[in-house]
Amino acid sequence: MANENDASRASAARAQTLSDLNERSREIFRQIVENYLASGEPLGSRNISRLLSVSLSPASVRNVMADLEHAGLIYAPHTSAGRLPTESGLRFFVDAMLEIGDLDRTERERIEVEMRAAAMEQNFEGALAQASAMLSGLSRGAGVVATTKQDAPLKHIEFVRLDPARALVVLVSEDGSVENRLLDLPPGLPASALVEAGNFLNARIRGKTLGDIKHEAQAMRETMEQELDALTARLIEAGVAMPAQSGEARHLIVRGQANLLEDLKAIEDLERIRLLFDDLETQTDVVELLTRTEHGEGVRIFIGSENKLFSLSGSSLIAAPFHDPQQKLVGVLGVIGPTRLNYARIVPMVDYTARVLSRIIKEGR
Template identity: 70%
Template sequence: MAMPLDPTRPNGSGLTSLNERSREIFRQIVDSYLTSGEAVGSRHVARLLPMPLSPASVRNVMQDLEELGLIYAPHTSAGRLPTELGLRFFVDAMLEIGDVSPGEREHIEAQVKAAAQEQSLEAVLGDAMSMLSGLTRGAGVVVTTKDNARLKHIEFVRIEPERALAVLVSEDGSVENRILHIPAWLPPSALIEAGNFLNARIRGRTLLDVRIEIEASHRAAEKELGELTTRLIDAGLASWAESSGDPQLIVRGQANLLQDLTAIEDLERIRLLFADLETKKDVIDLLNRAEGGEGVRIFIGSENKLFSLSGSSMIAAPFHDEQQRLVGVLGVIGPTRLNYARIVPMVDYTSKVVSRMLQNR
């Protein structure tokens, strides 16, 4: 079925008024671009149409589509390509979404399940992105935060008069080390007491859960541990939560973006996209925008500043834990001529499989 047109998009009302002939010609131009990446002329479009129409009539319609901003001519006397607005209109109003084949479903589920039995969440997500990259021929990306991890043990070790090493072990086997700044006069016993206090409460829970509880029972903690130890807990958890909540970015399959290049310009586009992927903050900001709703989000070209130069697209979907809390977002980055009909359901299905994996861990 076609995806619904977003009424907030520019010129949305004008675009939806296209007649059947104009829509069919526009569809053929977009399909040709998504297949080959090359501009298509009126004569070729006329041969593809299900209704008899002369190349001259097709050219008239193409002129109308160009005036609407849906297509453009990359060179004088050349064929036409869809604009970013045209691609957005096609995706929102005309795209016929396919389905994941039974074989692909089985492959996705088997890969995620096998990885989840032996690896940390980060490693599982990395494997899932490698798998998704291989299936879609794009770059698989995922962003998640560490504060959703279920904790097992925490320990503080003084390494300098004013610095301590916090060692945090998660139930999935991952270990993180963080440097904390502490007062020089803090006695060694305070570090031990803080570790004991946290270990009595932290197992099987997230860092955020424990911090909320400790903040809510701050007065009770003061009575149990004393002022010095409580200060350490407050400082340690605040510092850890701030750092562990930083988004973690995983990218797999960048090499796929180098394949199937159709022009010299593509090489420059790919170079720019690699630079985009190195700008991790922008990738994370873009993925975070996909958290705003359920299901798949599609970002095309300059709709986000990250892809304003490289002319690339991202298809992304969120995944959740057993409490339906957002854990992260995964997706695929590639050229604007991605096979949206195939990749959209694949990203959606992968996000659901990862969510089920998290809920059953």
């Protein structure tokens, strides 16, 4: 609740700032932000005065810039007399002034065709990897996709004995993905019990997720007591109830980190990218951030130190969830890059890709 209250207060403060800015101040602020998003460079008063639609002297522009700086929307880097937007300024711009573009027909068709081709030629996992790579290529950032593996409908389960005390539970999903889990065996379990357990489950699991099967455990127990011996029933209950191994409950795909090395402006940028690479290696933190996008519909934007993951590298994430036909969350996809990402272009790109993935899931491809 505290975070929601903080966000509400911040939103109210940005709205107040917007109402306090006159048209001239908004235009000067817009020029500074759009120049930063396009070039990464600070913009000075003389250049701003040339860009404005109304005649305004550099001295008058500097007075407005001083007010914007006092409001915490822009700052002067030590290397230049020009100004750059602060993270608060970027957030204000994104929330109050950003004009979201739209994908043209060619871009929409490319996303649709490439995603469906990957889903048909490979599997759903291939479509996810393609989504990550495609977003990276279109945005020049890093494409990321996080999914909950246990949500995939199951196709086949097999118990493979490793030694007298252990077996491997092999879970094959309808999307072609495979997950292995290690299971301790009851003492004295015959080899035939592994086959019987697999046959029993495979007759009942088709199209169901592991979560569905866990919820039906009580009804299955009554059937097992009638059809199976006690040791085989214990094996099935243990195989269904066991949790995913560490790191397997969430699956993270990252593509295009090399894009982030392009167009560096200074040594400081190289250090920022190095820190971002370290962030991306910490998959748990990336997944945690992506998970915050699951609650609600549409695209979410995280800028710089608004989240602990990017507090050092000063990066941004644009992300959107995708769902199954029952509107159950399947995963989240997005783009990570420097705070000067082209938000107006990437927001509709991420949104449309998430919608295509949701349609592919609905159609069972």
